[in-house]
Amino acid sequence: MAFDTALTRALGIQVPVVQGGLQWVAYAELAAAVSNAGGLGIINALTQPDPEHLRQEIRKTRSLTQNPFGVNITLLPALNPPDYPGFVQAIIDEGVKIVETAGNSPGPVIQQLKAAGVVIIHKATTIRHAKAAIKLGADILSIDGFECAGHVGESDIASLILNSRARQELGDTRFIASGGFADGHGLMAALSLGAAGINMGTRFMCTVEAPIHLNVKLAIVKADEHQTSLILRRWKNTSRMYSNQMTAKAIEVESTGANAEFIEVAPIVSGVRGREVLLHGNIQHGVWYAGQVMGLIHDIPTCAELMERIVKEATGVLSGLSQCVMKARRSRL
Numbered sequence: 001m002a003f004d005t006a007l008t009r010a011l012g013i014q015v016p017v018v019q020g021g022l023q024w025v026a027y028a029e030l031a032a033a034v035s036n037a038g039g040l041g042i043i044n045a046l047t048q049p050d051p052e053h054l055r056q057e058i059r060k061t062r063s064l065t066q067n068p069f070g071v072n073i074t075l076l077p078a079l080n081p082p083d084y085p086g087f088v089q090a091i092i093d094e095g096v097k098i099v100e101t102a103g104n105s106p107g108p109v110i111q112q113l114k115a116a117g118v119v120i121i122h123k124a125t126t127i128r129h130a131k132a133a134i135k136l137g138a139d140i141l142s143i144d145g146f147e148c149a150g151h152v153g154e155s156d157i158a159s160l161i162l163n164s165r166a167r168q169e170l171g172d173t174r175f176i177a178s179g180g181f182a183d184g185h186g187l188m189a190a191l192s193l194g195a196a197g198i199n200m201g202t203r204f205m206c207t208v209e210a211p212i213h214l215n216v217k218l219a220i221v222k223a224d225e226h227q228t229s230l231i232l233r234r235w236k237n238t239s240r241m242y243s244n245q246m247t248a249k250a251i252e253v254e255s256t257g258a259n260a261e262f263i264e265v266a267p268i269v270s271g272v273r274g275r276e277v278l279l280h281g282n283i284q285h286g287v288w289y290a291g292q293v294m295g296l297i298h299d300i301p302t303c304a305e306l307m308e309r310i311v312k313e314a315t316g317v318l319s320g321l322s323q324c325v326m327k328a329r330r331s332r333l
C-alpha cells in the first residue's frame with residue numbers, strides 16, 4: 001500500500017511513521033535504518049557531547065541513507081544548559097531540513113531554524129502547548145499522549161482524547177500521533193483520528209538496529225503494559241520509565257515527607273546511570289525511559305521488517321474496515 005498523507009508529502013517519506021528522538025539510542029545507525037525503511041529516522045542532538053560531534057553524526061547518517069532524516073533538539077531546564085545555538089548552527093550548516101523540537105521555551109531555536117528553511121516538528125503534551133508552538137512557527141505537531149515514554153507532561157491526557165482534541169483545535173496544522181503506537185492497527189487508528197502519521201519511541205528502541213544492550217530489548221519484550229512507573233511529578237517533570245528497583249526508590253523518596261528535595265532523588269534518577277543501563281544491560285542499575293506500549297511489543301525485528309509489517313497490517317485493517325461498512329450497508333437493504 002502506498003501512503004499519501006500530509007506528513008509523507010511534507011517530509012518526502014513513503015510511510016507516515018517517525019522515529020522519535022531517543023536519548024542515548026537515536027544514533028546514525030538507527031535513524032538511517034528507519035529512513036531506509038521508508039519512515040523518518042531522527043538522530044538526537046544532545047546524545048552528542050558537543051556541536052562538532054553532532055556534525056560528524058549527521059555526516060555519518062547521510063553516508064548510511066539517501067532518504068530524508070531529522071535531528072531532535074530537546075530543551076530541558078539545566079543548571080549548565082548545553083550549547084543550543086551551537087547545536088542549531090551545526091544542523092543548519094550540515095543542511096538538515098527536518099528538526100524535532102521538544103521541551104521548554106523552544107522559541108529562539110525554532111526562530112533560528114525557520115530562518116534557514118528547516119521544517120519543525122514540535123512535541124506537545126497539551127493542546128495549549130501545541131497552539132503556542134504553532135504561534136512560534138512549528139510546522140507539524142507531534143501530539144504525545146500520556147502513554148508515552150519519557151516526559152508525559154502534567155495533564156495526563158491519553159492519546160485517544162489528545163489527538164481527537166488536536167483534530168478539533170489545531171485547524172490546518174498537521175499533527176502526528178505519538179505515545180502508545182507500535183503497529184499498523186495503531187497507525188490506522190491515528191489516521192482515523194485525523195493525524196497525518198505516527199511517532200514511535202519504545203517500539204524503535206526494541207529493533208535490531210537500536211544500538212543498545214540486548215538485555216534492554218529483551219526486558220521490553222518480556223514486559224507488559226503495567227510495567228512502567230511515573231517519577232518526578234513532585235518537581236513537575238513527570239517521566240514515564242521502565243519499572244525497576246531504581247524507580248521504586250525514586251518514588252519512595254518522592255512520597256516520603258512533604259519536604260523531599262530534588263537533591264535527594266537526583267543520584268537515583270541520574271542520566272549517567274540510565275545511560276549505563278543501555279550500554280551494559282543491567283536493567284536494574286538506573287532509570288530508563290519506556291512506554292506502556294511495551295505490552296504490544298513481542299519481538300526484536302529489523303526496522304525494515306517492522307515497517308513492512310506495519311504497512312501489511314495497515315492494509316489488512318483498511319480492507320477489514322471497508323468490509324464492515326459494506327456488510328452494514330448490505331444488512332440495511
Ligand SMILES: Cc1cc2nc3c(=O)[nH]c(=O)nc-3n(C[C@H](O)[C@H](O)[C@H](O)COP(=O)(O)O)c2cc1C
Nearest residue numbers: 020021022023102148149179180200201202289291
Ligand atoms: C529511550 C528513550 C529516550 C527518549 N529520549 C527523548 C529525548 O531525548 N527527547 C524527546 O523529545 N523525546 C524522547 N523520548 C520520547 C520519544 O521520542 C517519543 O516521544 C515517545 O517514546 C513516544 O511514546 P512511545 O514510547 O509510546 O512510542 C524518548 C523515549 C525513549 C523510549
